[in-house]
Amino acid sequence: MSALDWFAHKPLGGGIYWIQERFYESGNRANIWLVRGSQRDVVIDTGLGLRSLPDYLHSAGLLRPGGGPGEAEGGDRRPLLAVATHVHFDHAGGLHQFDEVAVHSAEAGALLRGDNYETVTWLSDSEVVRPPSPGWSARQFRVQPVQPTHVLQEGDVINLGDRQLTVMHMPGHSRGSICLHDRDRKILFSGDVVYDGSMIDWLPYSKISDYVTTCERLIELVDRGLVEKACLHLDYECR
Numbered sequence: 001m002s003a004l005d006w007f008a009h010k011p012l013g014g015g016i017y018w019i020q021e022r023f024y025e026s027g028n029r030a031n032i033w034l035v036r037g038s039q040r041d042v043v044i045d046t047g048l049g050l051r052s053l054p055d056y057l058h059s060a061g062l063l064r065p066g067g068g069p070g071e072a073e074g075g076d077r078r079p080l081l082a083v084a085t086h087v088h089f090d091h092a093g094g095l096h097q098f099d100e101v102a103v104h105s106a107e108a109g110a111l112l113r114g115d116n117y118e119t120v121t122w123l124s125d126s127e128v129v130r131p132p133s134p135g136w137s138a139r140q141f142r143v144q145p146v147q148p149t150h151v152l153q154e155g156d157v158i159n160l161g162d163r164q165l166t167v168m169h170m171p172g173h174s175r176g177s178i179c180l181h182d183r184d185r186k187i188l189f190s191g192d193v194v195y196d197g198s199m200i201d202w203l204p205y206s207k208i209s210d211y212v213t214t215c216e217r218l219i220e221l222v223d224r225g226l227v228e229k230a231c232l233h234l235d236y237e238c239r
Ligand SMILES: [Zn+2]
Pocket: 086, 088, 173, 174, 192
């Protein structure tokens, strides 16, 4: 099976694309977001990483060619940064496929170690309805160690050229959970901080008191009119 078969995508408008791993049928399946900017594109979360997400993005024509400063006209690929909203396996498994990887400082060590306790790696054969390769077994699956190229903190701004994503440290579900806020467009990429369904606050590095504070920040964002759409975990629509 090629990478082209493994994923599906849908343009949501405004330079945002929803991407899904088609054959991972599980309530844990995380959405993958591609956000395109005038200077740089960003992938928010990367799925399990069973097939190459970068290959898919290029094969499906989702990435524009280079041509930015220092690049030959129509030449090299544009900068592509993979940002993990947190290191749980369903979001961080594909990070190793990218040259540039960003994660919050609180989980950078877990990613560097390939700490499959903190990444909460749990995958069964029945959830992967088409094996990515002959003889593949879920027991082999691990989040691979990755050296982050960008270690994020609260308030950092990821500059895509014509859009900026502000990092909000929102611990509770995990200690390094972040949301990415496009202030100009009032869009929040929320990772597992908020989604359809009951909130998960009982994982190894979950902390309920932090989650309460995080929820208060979320409510304030909405009350102040700073967020009108959220790109969530389970529901692929930005809404
Ligand atoms: Zn999670």
